[in-house]
Structure formats: C-alpha cells, structure tokens
Amino acid sequence: MKNLTPFPIVKKGKGALIYLNDGRILIDSISSWWSVIHGYNHPELNAEIKKQTNKIAHVMLGGLTHEPAIKLAEKLIQITPKSLNHVFFSDSGSVAVEVSLKMAVQYWVNLGLPEKNKFLSLKNGYHGDTFKAMEISDDSDFVKAFDRVLSKNLFLSPPNESFNQKNIDAEIEILEDTLSKNHHEIAAFILEPIVQCAGGFKIYSPLYLKAVKKLCNQYNVLLIFDEVATGFGRTGKLFAMQHAKVSPDILILGKALTAGYLGHAATIASSKIYNSFLGNGYEKAFMHGPTFMGNPLACAIALKSIEIFEKNNYLIKIKKIEKIIKKEFSPINSIIVKEKRILGAIGAIELIDKKFLIGFQEFALNKSIWIRPIGSVIYIMPPYIIKKQQLIKIIEVIKLWISITDSKLKKSNKKLT
Ligand SMILES: *Cc1c(COP(=O)(O)O)cnc(C)c1O
DSSP states (O other): OTTOOOOOOEEEEEBTEEEETTSOEEEESSHHHHTOTTOBSOHHHHHHHHHHHHHOSOOOSSSOOOHHHHHHHHHHHHHSOTTEEEEEEESSHHHHHHHHHHHHHHHHHHTTOTTOOEEEEETTOOOOSSHHHHHHOOOHHHHGGGTTTSOOOEEEOOOOSOTTOOOOHHHHHHHHHHHHHHGGGEEEEEEOSSEETTTTOEEOOHHHHHHHHHHHHHTTOEEEEEOTTTTTTTTSSSSGGGGTTOOOSEEEEOGGGGTTSSOOEEEEEEHHHHHHTOOSSSSSSOOOOOTTTTOHHHHHHHHHHHHHHHHTTHHHHHHHHHHHHHHHHTTOOOTTEEEEEEETTEEEEEESOGGGGTTHHHHHHHTTEEOOOBTTEEEEOOOTTOOHHHHHHHHHHHHHHHHHHHHHHHHHHHHHO
C-alpha cells in the first residue's frame, strides 16, 4: 500500500472493455481474474439476474432449497464426469477447496482410518488464501508470513517441459515412491489438472495426470482436481481433466462458474465419498454451512452462463482464440524470453527475470490494455467473446514491450563489452 499510486476508477464495462471514469477505455486481457468469460454487462446475464431478483435474491440452503440450486446441481452433474454425482455449494474457490479437504479427511475418519489425514500437492500449485488452502499451495509470497502456523505439506514436482512431453518416467517414479512410503497417512492428492495458473501458468503433460489417477487408485489415496481456474473451457476442453480422460473423487469449480457476476463455487463428489457421510446422527455428517451457499442469484447466473456457453459453441470460440495466440506469439523471439506457453484461451510468456517487467503494467495501461503479470510471467486469459482485433492489439503491446526491453538490454550489453 505504501508504494501504490491511486487505482484507476472503473465506471462500467461492455464486452471485453473496461471504461474508466477519466474517459479511458481498456481491453481486458485477463477476464477479471479469469471469471468474466462472457465479457462485462452481458444482456442475457443481466436479464437473468433481474428476473431472479424479482423472485428471491437469497434464502438459506439449510432446511430449504430452491429451483436454481436444484437445477444447477443437476446441470453440473450432467456436464462433469459420470462418477461425480453430489454437489456442495459455497461462496468462493478457497472455501470450496477447504470443503474438499475436509471431505477427504472426514471420509477416512468415517471409514475408521483417521491416520489418513495428510495431503499431497504440486510444486507451483495455488489453491486459495485460507489456511489449509495455503498449506497445500506452493507460493512463498502469499504464505511466508504464516510459516509458523502452517504445517508441512508434501509437495511433488510435475513434469515441466510441455503439454506434449512424452518421457515423464522420473516424475512418475518419485510419485510412486512417495505414495508407497506415505499412503497410509495421505488422505488425498490435490492438484490443478494440466495448467497451474497462479503458480506461473506452467503446463504439464496429460500423461502425468493419467499416472496420478492410476497410482492414487492403486495406493488408496483420494484424488481432488481443483478446476477453479481451468474449468469452463479455459484450456480448450470444458474441463482440463478431459485432456487426460480421467476423473477425480472430488472436483472443485469456481471463478468462471458464475461468469464474474457473483462469488460462488462448487465442490462435486462421487457417490463413494457421499455415501461415507451417511449415518443416523451428526457424527458422520459433513458439518459445514456457508451462509450464502447456493445463493439463488449465483445459481441462476451460473445456469444461464452454462446455457450461453453451450448454445454459442464456446469451445469453437476458444479454439479460434488459441489459434490467434499461437500465430501472434510465434514471431516473438528475444533473449529475455525464457518460454512461451499456450493452451486453449491461455497464453503465457515467461521472461528470464521479473526485473524485465518493471513498468510493464503501466506501459500497457497507457496503451489501453488491462494486464497484470504474475512474477516473471506475462499472461493473457481473455473473455471468450473478445474480438480478434482486440486480442491482436493486446499481443501487439506485449510484443512492443519485449522488443523495446530486448534492444535496451542489447545496447547496455554492448556498452559493457
Ligand atoms: C483462484 C483460485 C482459487 C481460489 O478461489 P477464490 O475464489 O479466489 O477463493 C483456488 N484454486 C485455484 C486453482 C484458483 O485459481
């Protein structure tokens, strides 16, 4: 806070554009933290939220239920893998992650194996900012202050070459070794399938996810997929796990679920998990009740968002976005670029040092682009309705920054020699 300049004040949004009070108009390259997939101020979503508001804006989901919650649960069960049949609503991705972890621990308690209470997760993973989510996340800037409060989690490195990497034997060997030594105390393996987003947009091979599935089965460890960021088309499939054709015991959805209109999330479990919580009293029951779980406005918006996604063939739109990013990224070639990573509507450029991004956000803002790099990674995750020319403009500004920085560096290197 000490070093911040005042933020631009937003007046309104429309499509992929953010309008500021001072008259400037920005192209949003990151969908407001990856949630606003249909763009801002969407007429159908606006109409839906008004319609639902005129019926009921909120009612508790304890002891009562309502049509938007029932219909959304049914829809989520329909579009997710066959084995996932039970939905628990909460108000944010982090809470939905907590819910999944609590479910995993209590599943083993209910089965009489309380010693299975630890978690396995991935280096570079990010699962939210609440306490247990921090424990299983690998992000030192976010968790450093809480080192003494957090207990130690087991982290594994996913293969890190590319989506197409074939030889992942070393990573599988470590995974198998870890599971064979520790499985009797591990409740679950939680991971972001295929793309680790906040941890720097690292993309790993679906073969690894297949191996994780197989070995978790073999060693009796539950599998949790956190698709809060990757869900709803972001990686080119409706869900990232579909690249590997595997399903988890518990799936977490958030962010794009409600198209950026309201905070809501879902934790979806298999019948195997669900059945273990059935009993005659509260002993086995899952005791968690977020006040705004299943909020009718959020559920109505989520349903409408999925309807728009299906009706307008969004997966084709996303393929087109991927093609444009690939084409526009391909000439980028600089000594400051370490790697380019593209999958679906995600494009990331990792630089060799984050110092080469000092001033970049302001540079882009002055050229009407809203973008926020993470560490040494410039990334774009545009709304799926973005126009081709808008997307090209975003990438042009990135290219311009890279070429200016590249020539500055070359000049100063020349001076040195
Ligand atoms: C954003 C994110 C979360 C946390 O969601 P919030 O709604 O911000 O609490 C959890 N997991 C992943 C993979 C995320 O990207």
